[in-house]
Amino acid sequence: MMRALYTAASGMQAQQYNIDTISNNLANVNTTGFRTNLARFQDLIYQELRAPGTPVGASVVAVAQDVGLGVKIGSSEKQFTQGVLNQTSNPLDVAIEGDGFFQVTRPDGTIAYTRDGSFKRDANGSLVTADGFFLSPQITLPAAATQVSVGQDGTVTALVPGSVLPVQVGKITLVRFTNNAGLAPQGQNLFTETAASGAPTVSTPGINGAGTLQGGYLEQSNVSVVTEIVNLIVAQRAFEANSKAVTTSDQVLATAVQMKAGA
Amino acid sequence: MVAENNIDMIANNLANVSTIGFKRQMMQIESQPLSDVYRWQSDPGSAVATQGTLSSTASQAYVGQLGSGAEIYDTPTNFEQGTIEVTGNDLDFALYGKGFFAVRNAQGIRYTRDGSFVRNPANILTTIDGDAVLDQAGNLIVLPPQGKITSNTAGQLNVDGVPFAKLGVFDVTNPRVVRSNGSNLLLDSGTGNVTPDLTTSLVQGAQEKSNADVVRSIVELIIAQRWFDANTKVIQTEDTATGLAISAVGNTTSGTG
Numbered sequence: 001m002m003r004a005l006y007t008a009a010s011g012m013q014a015q016q017y018n019i020d021t022i023s024n025n026l027a028n029v030n031t032t033g034f035r036t037n038l039a040r041f042q043d044l045i046y047q048e049l050r051a052p053g054t055p056v057g058a059s060v061v062a063v064a065q066d067v068g069l070g071v072k073i074g075s076s077e078k079q080f081t082q083g084v085l086n087q088t089s090n091p092l093d094v095a096i097e098g099d100g101f102f103q104v105t106r107p108d109g110t111i112a113y114t115r116d117g118s119f120k121r122d123a124n125g126s127l128v129t130a131d132g133f134f135l136s137p138q139i140t141l142p143a144a145a146t147q148v149s150v151g152q153d154g155t156v157t158a159l160v161p162g163s164v165l166p167v168q169v170g171k172i173t174l175v176r177f178t179n180n181a182g183l184a185p186q187g188q189n190l191f192t193e194t195a196a197s198g199a200p201t202v203s204t205p206g207i208n209g210a211g212t213l214q215g216g217y218l219e220q221s222n223v224s225v226v227t228e229i230v231n232l233i234v235a236q237r238a239f240e241a242n243s244k245a246v247t248t249s250d251q252v253l254a255t256a257v258q259m260k261a262g263a
Numbered sequence: 264m265v266a267e268n269n270i271d272m273i274a275n276n277l278a279n280v281s282t283i284g285f286k287r288q289m290m291q292i293e294s295q296p297l298s299d300v301y302r303w304q305s306d307p308g309s310a311v312a313t314q315g316t317l318s319s320t321a322s323q324a325y326v327g328q329l330g331s332g333a334e335i336y337d338t339p340t341n342f343e344q345g346t347i348e349v350t351g352n353d354l355d356f357a358l359y360g361k362g363f364f365a366v367r368n369a370q371g372i373r374y375t376r377d378g379s380f381v382r383n384p385a386n387i388l389t390t391i392d393g394d395a396v397l398d399q400a401g402n403l404i405v406l407p408p409q410g411k412i413t414s415n416t417a418g419q420l421n422v423d424g425v426p427f428a429k430l431g432v433f434d435v436t437n438p439r440v441v442r443s444n445g446s447n448l449l450l451d452s453g454t455g456n457v458t459p460d461l462t463t464s465l466v467q468g469a470q471e472k473s474n475a476d477v478v479r480s481i482v483e484l485i486i487a488q489r490w491f492d493a494n495t496k497v498i499q500t501e502d503t504a505t506g507l508a509i510s511a512v513g514n515t516t517s518g519t520g
Binding site for chain 1: 391
């Protein structure tokens with residue numbers, strides 16, 4: 001069978017994957033702290049029709065003749081560019097401006113990382129994510145605390161009864177990774193550490209390259225709708241073009257078969 | 264056969280319309296060796312009617328040349344510049360000009376136009392497959408653990424304005440001997456063929472798109488298909504003619520005798 005059939009099929013699969021990725025980005029356009037994925041592709045191996053160096057009379061073939069066998073998925077790298085900060089006026093909404101992640105403890109005790117700083121107070125006054133996962137290190141606000149605010153360096157202050165000035169009730173720390181793109185997305189706006197991301201480095205917001213915190217703001221998704229729609233159009237046309245190569249290969253094979261029937 | 268290979272190649276170009284830094288392949292076709300055709304005028308030893316003597320040598324009249332088909336001459340890569348798309352990623356670099364990045368993997372040094380690099384856990388600049396990106400001297404590039412990385416158009420890398428490394432960009436003097444190796448890598452099969460590049464400019468935060476374009480490929484595909492069709496017609500016609508010749512043998516009513 002013709003190589004072109006399988007080559008074009010690999011092209012269609014790649015574009016299908018591209019469209020899947022774009023759809024997920026578009027679906028998460030309003031997800032707090034979401035990071036857009038960018039599908040990247042690589043060419044597959046090449047089949048040699050004639051190797052360079054093949055003797056031709058007294059000389060040798062100077063250049064190769066080869067035909068490529070299609071495309072494969074290279075990566076779907078998360079793009080860790082800054083998202084727009086959106087004011088919410090909720091003092092427990094915290095946005096990271098710059099590099100870094102919040103640490104949260106999942107119910108099974110493992111640590112996960114997130115850019116989504118929409119924290120809530122649970123029944124005991126502890127700061128938790130929307131899913132109820134504790135912020136790590138854990139911060140518990142006194143029961144009667146009012147006027148809670150988060151400073152740029154992560155200091156959480158509140159006004160407690162019997163005190164005129166706000167007092168520090170906790171400190172939010174950030175973690176940084178050598179290679180953010182190597183983190184494994186877990187859904188629920190969470191990431192986990194992998195061998196590719198490197199080990200987390202805990203740091204105070206604003207120190208050693210870590211971003212600063214903005215209380216009362218949430219970081220929006222960094223998906224650009226216009227870019228995604230343009231990519232979607234391109235992916236669809238590329239898919240169609242590859243399907244044309246399949247149709248053409250099919251017709252060519254049919255022509256070859258009919259040669260026998262028509263004679 | 265050549266038309267079929269041509270369709271395979273176009274399909275590969277189409278499959279890679281979204282591949283970063285992909286360079287499309289072209290096919291150059293040549294005719295297979297021609298053979299000279301002569302018409303026998305007389306055989307040696309045959310009577311030459313007009314003079315009543317015998318000819319001592321054969322006499323032939325040159326008729327022309329007969330082709331025996333087409334074959335692939337070369338499948339060169341077209342290194343035309345691809346369009347540059349902004350990604351906003353500090354470790355994405357697009358090349359504008361004829362240079363290549365050099366990377367080292369287990370097999371040796373390879374060249375690529377795909378500048379979508381990442382930082383590995385050891386702070387080394389690598390491709391997405393983990394192949395180390397090389398500087399102009401052929402050494403690995405170690406990124407400072409923190410700070411904003413910027414690059415000028417010559418590939419000089421700075422962190423917070425302080426230079427620390429220079430991305431290697433190389434020219435291939437004879438691009439014809441550069442072969443696609445898969446995974447967006449090119450292998451230089453020539454020796455002493457690579458020189459440091461001085462003319463290519465680098466764009467940070469961008470990637471070079473494939474130079475395979477859909478419209479051109481579809482047109483090529485139509486042409487290749489018609490070409491294939493036309494050749495099958497020749498085979499069919501030849502087959503019909505042969506069939507007729509076979510069936511006409513011994514048929515006394517249609518022979519001219």
